[in-house]
Amino acid sequence: ELDIDDLLCREPVVPNHILLAKNIASKVVMVTGAGGSIGGELCRQILALAPAKLLMIEQSEFGLYAIHQELQEKLGKSEIVLVPLLASVQDNKRIREIIFTWHPETIYHAAAYKHVPLVEHNPAEGIKNNVLGTLCTAQSAIECGVSDFVLISTDKAVRPTNIMGASKRLAEMLLQALAATGPRTKFSMVRFGNVLGSSGSVLPLFQQQIEAGGPVTVTHPEVTRFFMTIPEAARLVLLAGAYARGGDVFVLDMGEPRRIIDIAKQMIHLAGRRVKDPATGEGDIAIEITGLRPGEKLYEELLIDDASLQATPHNKILRAQEARLSQIEVAAMLKELNASIDAGDAERLRALVSTRVDGYHHQELEGSIVSPTA
Numbered sequence: 001e002l003d004i005d006d007l008l009c010r011e012p013v014v015p016n017h018i019l020l021a022k023n024i025a026s027k028v029v030m031v032t033g034a035g036g037s038i039g040g041e042l043c044r045q046i047l048a049l050a051p052a053k054l055l056m057i058e059q060s061e062f063g064l065y066a067i068h069q070e071l072q073e074k075l076g077k078s079e080i081v082l083v084p085l086l087a088s089v090q091d092n093k094r095i096r097e098i099i100f101t102w103h104p105e106t107i108y109h110a111a112a113y114k115h116v117p118l119v120e121h122n123p124a125e126g127i128k129n130n131v132l133g134t135l136c137t138a139q140s141a142i143e144c145g146v147s148d149f150v151l152i153s154t155d156k157a158v159r160p161t162n163i164m165g166a167s168k169r170l171a172e173m174l175l176q177a178l179a180a181t182g183p184r185t186k187f188s189m190v191r192f193g194n195v196l197g198s199s200g201s202v203l204p205l206f207q208q209q210i211e212a213g214g215p216v217t218v219t220h221p222e223v224t225r226f227f228m229t230i231p232e233a234a235r236l237v238l239l240a241g242a243y244a245r246g247g248d249v250f251v252l253d254m255g256e257p258r259r260i261i262d263i264a265k266q267m268i269h270l271a272g273r274r275v276k277d278p279a280t281g282e283g284d285i286a287i288e289i290t291g292l293r294p295g296e297k298l299y300e301e302l303l304i305d306d307a308s309l310q311a312t313p314h315n316k317i318l319r320a321q322e323a324r325l326s327q328i329e330v331a332a333m334l335k336e337l338n339a340s341i342d343a344g345d346a347e348r349l350r351a352l353v354s355t356r357v358d359g360y361h362h363q364e365l366e367g368s369i370v371s372p373t374a
Contacts, residue, residue: 007196007203007227007263019313020235021049022242023106023148030055030104032089032137033111035063037198038152040070041234042108047071049238053081055102057095057111059088089133096140106148107141108237109134112168116156119164120295123349124341130167131337135174142183150241151175153191153249155226155300159359162295163350166357170333172249173356177330179247188244191251191320193226193300195233206264210271214285216264219292224257224299236317243312249320250312257299261287323358 023029029046033039034056046054054071058064068084075082083102087094089111099107112130113119119126134151141149153172156165175187196203209216228236232252240250268275268285276283292298310319325333333356340349354360 007266019242020045020238024049024051024238026050026052027105028053028055028103030057030099030102030107032057032107032109033152034058034084035060035067036110037195037201037230038233038237039108039110040067041230042110042237043067043071044074045231045234045238046108047074047080047082050078051080053083053102055083055085055098055104057085057087057089057098059086059111061086089137090128092136092140095136096143099137099140099144099146103144104146106150106241107137107146108150108152108241109137110152110237111137112152114154114164116162116164116295117293119167120162123163123346124344126163126167127170127337127349127353128341130164131170131174132334134171135334138175138178138185138187142178142185146185148241148244149175149185149187150237150244151187151189152237153189155191155193155251156297157191158300160295160357161297161361163353164295166353166360169357169360170337170353173325174330174334176247176249176324177327180324180327186241186244186246188240188246188248188250190237190240191249192228192233192236193252193254193257194228196227196229198230198233202260202263203267206267210268210273210285214276215288216268216285217288217290218261218264219290219296220298221259221261221289222298223260223292223296225260226254226257226300227263228252228254239314239317243314243317243319247324249322251309251318251320253316253318325356329356 024046029051031039031042034043035058043056056067064084064086068082071082085098087098089095111133113126138149151171153168157169157172160166160169172189175189179187194201206216236252264287265275273284276286310321312319336352340352
């Protein structure tokens with residue numbers, strides 16, 4: 001069995017348990033994307049902090065069934081109420097109905113399309129879910145007087161070369177503009193790196209490839225990423241809400257980024273195998289370089305401006321101060337986004353993203369199958 005902490009190569013971030021419970025204990029808490037890797041872990045940790053009710057929002061029936069069954073078994077004689085709710089964050093009427101019916105005090109917004117190549121091939125769907133879905137949920141939160149709203153973002157939002165990362169940066173700027181209107185709702189965003197063991201991460205893929213006898217596929221020998229574990233990511237999200245003042249972007253000090261190829265080699269060794277030498281053919285598992293995928297970067301960054309960092313009460317959690325769009329700019333952007341999506345014009349959509357997201361550039365790669373009207 002692989003111990004994910006072996007791959008982290010640093011000490012996991014330890015939370016302040018009193019602060020973790022600040023926005024949760026005895027409250028009505030809502031998690032969107034509850035059936036996903038991060039959303040599910042958020043639900044597990046929230047349950048341990050004794051909310052009054054936990055609303056689990058998920059569009060996948062099986063995903064919702066699985067997390068609901070798991071948590072139901074953990075409840076025992078607890079009086080915590082679990083509420084499984086099938087819904088898409090793009091469905092404004094349904095999300096508004098849920099929030100106004102159950103009156104959550106804290107919302108953790110984890111629902112998103114996050115697989116870079118897939119979103120690159122389906123840019124309109126990525127924008128609709130990650131940007132307009134965030135807008136839909138945030139506006140209903142303001143109207144209902146929700147106290148705290150935390151967006152799960154990504155390091156791929158910084159100078160992105162892909163629509164997934166750009167969509168997350170647009171969602172961040174959208175919430176910052178809403179925060180500037182002075183609503184009762186405190187908005188904050190949490191930006192972190194690759195999550196070891198999450199769906200779509202390299203770990204499950206590498207494990208399958210090693211079990212099959214190889215080869216283990218790596219897109220480029222110099223690709224590096226910041227890494228954290230699923231529990232660590234969830235704790236960061238919960239802590240961020242406790243530190244939020246409104247419009248904050250939080251990042252985690254995750255140490256030095258790691259080369260993906262080094263993780264592949266380490267996993268092969270941990271499995272009791274040897275990396276095959278391409279020159280001699282000696283060894284068990286070969287590593288094959290496949291080339292960068294559409295929208296993939298060699299390395300990720302956590303900050304748009306390295307000079308923007310401010311401390312928080314936790315020495316591993318930092319607050320970023322970055323440029324924001326005005327409310328007028330956000331309104332114009334949303335109008336143009338909707339027009340581009342309605343017209344089915346992917347190039348117009350990419351052009352708009354490039355004017356609004358600092359550092360964004362579309363990375364055309366050989367073999368890309370992106371349709372001009374995708």
